[in-house]
Amino acid sequence: MLTFISGVGAIAWLIALILFLVDAFQKEWxxxxxxxxxxxxxxxxxxxxxxxxxxxxxxxxxxxxxxVGGVLGKGLLG
Structure with a gap:
């Protein structure tokens, strides 16, 4: 279960990072x-x-x- 939550956190982080990068590249390279x-x-x-x-x-x-993705992915909470 913790692995699933860690994966969801990592995916949420990745999607947010992509949104930031797309916006940054659209403003100036x-x-x-x-x-x-x-x-x-x-x-x-x-x-x-x-x-x-x-x-x-x-x-x-x-x-x-x-x-969440980092802490649970490293096994620090469980």
Whole structure:
């Protein structure tokens, strides 16, 4: 069961990451490249420049999905 929850979290994180990257590459190619290669800029872009009708849900999916997928995937909680 924990493996399933971990997989769902990882998939939610991946979908949110793809949404961020698509938005970054559509604005400027160098912003997309920085988001892809430099995670501090990715965090800045998420909160300062990312525009999406469901921005809050995408942010929650990114952070909680990454946390759940990472922690449960590593076996730290179970």
């Amino acid at each position: 160098w912003k997309g490249l920085l988001c892809l290669l430099c995670w501090p800029y990715q965090v800045y872009f998420m909160f300062a420049e990312f525009q999406h009708p469901r921005k809050t849900q995408v942010l929650v999916a990114y952070w909680l999905g990454g946390l």
